[in-house]
Amino acid sequence: MRLDLPWEGHDSPINRGSHLRKGEEVTMRYVGIDLGTTNSTISVAHLDQDGKHITPVTLDITQLDESGSNISLEKTLPSALFVDEQDQPYIGRYARKMAHFYPQNVIREAKRYMGEEVSWPINEKKYRPETVSSYILKAMKMQAEQYYMGEPVDSVVITVPANFNFQQDKATRVAAELAGFAKDKIHTIPEPTAALLDFLNEEKKLHPDSRKIQFHGQSKNLMVFDLGGGTCDVSILQVKENATGDLDIQELSISQYMELGGLDFDRLVAKYLLEKLCLETGYTIQTLQREFRSEFPQIRESLLSIAEKFKIHFASQINHKLIMQQTDYYENKEQFDQLTFRYTLTSPEKLATIFTMTKKEYDQIVEPLLYAQLSSSVNIEEPILNALSQAKKGEMKKEEIDAVFLVGGMTFYPAVQERIYELFDKRLKPIRSVNPMYAVSRGAAVYHDMVANKREEAATKIGVKNTIQNNVFIRVFKSDSVALLEKGTSLPYERLIEDEFFVTGPHKTVYGMKLDLFTAEDPKSPITKNLKSASITFKEPVEVGAPLILQVKCNEERDVSVKAWLKGKESEVIDVNVGSHVWEQEEKEFHIKNLDKIKFDS
Template sequence: MAKRYIGIDLGTTNSTVSVANLTVRGDIESSTLEVAQVDESGNSIVQDHTLPSVLYIDDQGYPYVGRFAKRMNGVYPSQIIKEAKRHIGEDVSWPIGEENIRPEMVASYVLKILKAQAEEYYGEEKIDSVVITIPANFNFQQQQATKAAGMLSGFDKDKIHMIPEPTAALIDFLNEEKKLDVSARRLTLEGKKKNLMVFDLGGGTCDVSILQVGEGLNGGIDIQELSISQYTELGGIDFDKKVVNELFKRLLKEYGLSFKQFTAKYEKKDVLRLFENLHDFAEKAKKSFSTKIENQLRLQQIDYYENSEKFDRLSYREMLSSQLPEELVTSLSITKKEYDQIISELLYKEQSKQGKNIEEPILNALQHSKIGAMTPQDIDGVFLVGGMTYYHTVQERIYEIFGRRMKPIKSINPMFAVSRGAAIYHHQIDNINFKSSDQIQVADTEISAETVVFTNTVPNNIYIDVIGADPVALLEKGTVLPFERIIEDRFIVTGASSTKAVNAMQLELFTAVDAKSIHTKKLKSATVAFKKPVSVNSKLVLKVECNQEREVSVKAWLEQDETEVIDVNIGAHEFTEKEIQLLKQKQEHINKIK
């Protein structure tokens, strides 16, 4: 059976699946599949290239993912789970009916639909291998939870691969550039290495990476990761929420009511439905402005950055849903200038009140490069990815941050570039050469024309909290992969004060800029489960390994007895066989029209 190459962009708000195939010309062609899903009415199946990453469980316990699930958010919000990606890797769950649904389970439903679509494309072949993309700055617990979701959806544990979303998008771009004549390319390497910043502003995260791209004498591609920004929960949903809040303030002013008076006057379901209507309005307004601007730029053959003020008066108008109470059914309108004023604090660091803006992750990535602090002048090109970068005001802000000296490079389609690149990576996975940066030379004659070279690094610092002593680094940001290390003379077996022996102990994990930072994020604890009772105060040795795809494993043993090596659970949730079987049964009924 021929190998199949699948890439999935598992997004916060929307997900896509792409396939890669070899053409008769010898090029790799990647295409994004249309995904079958239940439409907003719940009565028919429609095809769309994007699948909303929303789960709805109906009163009979049947699951729905996609457009219909998203629509039900305004009707039965207590039976909806959305934006689960923001919680994957955390020990949280949402109660719906008699079931507690974890983020991994939500992701598994989304992946199940996308997997089925790829299998249909290949004539109902069973597919067990995939590349799933993750934010470049996901920590190892978020990554292992994403892999668990892949396993729960039916992919083979050993055939699930992961790469950072910015890297995947860049692969798609380079693959398309390779097909063009040199004179038509937007990025020319000419035998030199160039520093590219990939700015990925999706539905829920802002991911910034600096990647050094070069080509060998034989045409091989060399991609080295120089820097990754801190994890930033900022995406299209945050821009929409800003607009929704402003629109709601306008309505309160129009009706002469305070928020408390409004919620007392109307039923909860009507308030929720209103907010869902406002959210739809904000999303449609943003898309309307982008489409109108793009059409006018093409017709008039003008440059947006030199004529941006001409578009300030563009407006969007829409009537709220007739399903709302009669007095709330009103016409809303907004101009592009008003929209931009509302979202400005998400674009400028000095205007940001909560530290969530697109400027900070860019500055963070520049500051923490593994080759030393960089400046905007050290960047040779900025590549835009993610649906929110389709909005021209975001593009202009990036242009400003880099001193208006170079125009950002836009993906052919920012919504699909990540899954397309993941599928290409899957196709090339046997030809990928992982090397550390000190092993790679520009004129590396061992790199063939078919070889892609990657250098991955650890995305963030992970520390183990030690009582009465300094924290111990489990993983250090910027460490070139793969790597392993043994930690000795730092840990002893601990237990309650009156306990002489224990069967298990926990290691408290956290992430921070450095070990002594006052700003820390607590992670799930790691558990060392001994095979037999162990005396308290026994010396413990840890071995940490991290492979090329950033998968982390930790083993432990007692210093005086190295014969019994223990696999340490570093925060993974262990699903019971009963939970897995129940989930599989529910997945069989996903998106079934009654």
């Protein structure tokens, strides 16, 4: 199945910018955004001069540097929002740095809360996860418009973790709409699929003998392992090459949503550094916290950023050495064990300490995040095994995977690569994308271009199957759970739920009922994630036990709508709000105005 997206066609307004394609009258703007937990990136796609290949370009993003007085151009934008006392919003590097000084005014990791009914108050204004994301997206949009010489950009492909549920996906779209993208031109695709598209798009440009994956007319099962700042996403995708060289990508499996990323590695190492700091300075954690109460948030931020520096330093040193030696890590890993890095905590002065750590020491600290048996919570092994066991066509064996493909900043770290190599019994050396930090937005831009143009002449044609990401169940008062949506079902989807649903409640008659929605592999599974609750309000009191009919619809944009009516009363249909957030008008207006005030320069 090929996706035929309606959001762009050749009848869009004519814009004569600097990026006209040869022979094209219309400048299309193919923008892909990777809205990450820690970093966001934006890419745009171009068709090469020969008209055969699509090349994505990752844009530099203008932002204030850490000092707040210089402008820096970086391809990554830290997904952080800082709002000062006058409601002035800042995003990016400066905002991230401000967490050291004004932690209450900085919001980071908003992506971890997408779709949840939470907010952070700043100056008595509400900042929800989707509002925070809208500031990041707005900055990206402005960057793209600058790139296209001031021409408006209203269409976008935004990537989301493959296992985002429909409410998380919806919240991402709401953020994009608030940022000014046109509602019907906002599209989301799974991050692993996007990363794979970028990889395959680049492979197609190589001579067949130099390609890392040889199809020889057969289908291959590829695992995409994406470990970023905040989420660990594992997908198994089947890629088929047909006689004409087209590639069809079909999702076979998506791991359960797991909040695990570089931040967890940094937290674990920062905790270790805090213990070391206490040992060196003669405090206990409690006495230190007491004596440095006001500085403590800053100390914690400093330790986290030192922990990140250790990781990046080791990863960069090792990668550099491996390139120089023209060898790979797996055969030579012992030689790096004693690699040492030093970093000094300078403030507060009384706690000044030099931290020294070897790479071996670092690896030992983070072991619980790599091995399921050592871990009491999240680890990278679990989503890999989960993806294998949950494949649509039944459990898959490791041997059925033809290649493992790495994405996300945290996969730079050699111990992560090594663990995956080990998990595949040293049969597969994981393939690293050309740039794990940009692959996702590059792939989103490529996808935007390909599908918008249904480019027949393009060398790579890819069809992506759009499916429902998670099982969604409804739980009602004193009754068994009923499946609303089933994972893996192709979109669009429509279903009537009859004879499974009855009015329940604490009294003989009720005026309404609450539906609790949750995602889980199985309704009885102990691991469930609650979604927003929905409610039905009847026009007149209804007897408990009356049969109720639900109609569920999910379109290709993954908008879910649910309607309900009492059996035999088809004329009295009730819309069930399944969780889209209802804005307070004042709140929305405030943000729409404030979004225009994002400060990029000093």
